Amino acid sequence: MGNFLVWLVWFLAAGGCLATGVAVVSVTNPFYSALALIGNLASLAVFYLLLSAEFLAAAQVLVYAGSVMVMFLFVVAYLGGRADAPWAGGPPLVRTAAVVAAAALLVEVVVVLGLAWGDNLNDAAEISDAFGSPGSIGELFLTDQLLAFEITSIVLLVAAVGGVILGTTPEKREIE
Amino acid sequence: MSGPGVGWYLIVAAILFGTGALGVMLRRSPLIVLLSLELMLNAANLTLVAFARQTGSLDGQVFALAVMAVAAAEVAIGLGLIVAMARRGVALDVDRARALRG
Numbered sequence: 001m002g003n004f005l006v007w008l009v010w011f012l013a014a015g016g017c018l019a020t021g022v023a024v025v026s027v028t029n030p031f032y033s034a035l036a037l038i039g040n041l042a043s044l045a046v047f048y049l050l051l052s053a054e055f056l057a058a059a060q061v062l063v064y065a066g067s068v069m070v071m072f073l074f075v076v077a078y079l080g081g082r083a084d085a086p087w088a089g090g091p092p093l094v095r096t097a098a099v100v101a102a103a104a105l106l107v108e109v110v111v112v113l114g115l116a117w118g119d120n121l122n123d124a125a126e127i128s129d130a131f132g133s134p135g136s137i138g139e140l141f142l143t144d145q146l147l148a149f150e151i152t153s154i155v156l157l158v159a160a161v162g163g164v165i166l167g168t169t170p171e172k173r174e175i176e
Numbered sequence: 177m178s179g180p181g182v183g184w185y186l187i188v189a190a191i192l193f194g195t196g197a198l199g200v201m202l203r204r205s206p207l208i209v210l211l212s213l214e215l216m217l218n219a220a221n222l223t224l225v226a227f228a229r230q231t232g233s234l235d236g237q238v239f240a241l242a243v244m245a246v247a248a249a250e251v252a253i254g255l256g257l258i259v260a261m262a263r264r265g266v267a268l269d270v271d272r273a274r275a276l277r278g
Contacts (some may be wrong), residue, residue, distance in 0.1 A: 006180070007180065020251070021215055025198075071251060075255045101201060102198035105193070125232025131232070137234060152242050159248075
């Protein structure tokens with residue numbers, strides 16, 4: 001019974017994830033696209049919970065679906081009608097090539113998956129209850145992954161400075 | 177693990193990645209290109225978390241957190257670029273934005 005519930009939640013999350021993913025790409029209005037991405041991030045958070053990554057699921061909802069997407073929606077609202085670009089561009093050949101390239105990428109990944117499917121992917125490791133908890137991840141960040149942690153902070157600092165510089169352009173020139 | 181094995185997650189992640197790649201290559205609005213890029217990053221994150229569960233090592237989850245931080249940085253810079261383009265009157269269309277000079 002518990003197993004059935006897990007599968008049910010998994011299929012609901014997978015359906016939501018794929019449907020919102022297609023919506024992000026196919027909707028014309030960037031506002032609805034951003035809203036669909038929020039749904040996508042929420043269903044991914046469900047996946048993370050199923051994979052016993054509790055802290056990551058919380059961070060996903062707070063950081064990603066919360067702050068990052070709010071920033072996105074602010075910019076979409078700021079741009080207003082100017083944000084509406086044509087759906088897809090270029091001659092039909094270019095469009096067909098894009099679809100073929102994306103399909104080739106997908107087939108490639110699926111074939112690699114199929115080749116690796118054998119015994120390796122079936123039995124998951126035994127984990128303790130602390131797996132994925134904030135405590136264990138924080139401990140890892142302050143011991144083994146300290147360098148990655150510090151470099152991430154530098155990356156975020158540089159991005160913040162870059163965002164400020166991009167946002168404060170004094171002169172106004174027309175390019176096109 | 178009761179419930180779906182790691183392969184199921186990998187299939188979803190692969191389809192999500194393909195969808196995002198299609199959006200990046202097909203769409204012309206830079207905003208939607210950024211959003212599709214987020215889809216691809218999240219698909220990669222899902223594989224990282226799935227393999228972290230599979231191998232019983234938390235390193236994948238730590239990497240996924242780093243990817244989330246990089247994605248936040250990328251969104252900040254990308255949105256800054258888009259706002260700068262809009263302010264200078266450049267058309268918000270990735271096929272028409274060709275000049276690299278400011």
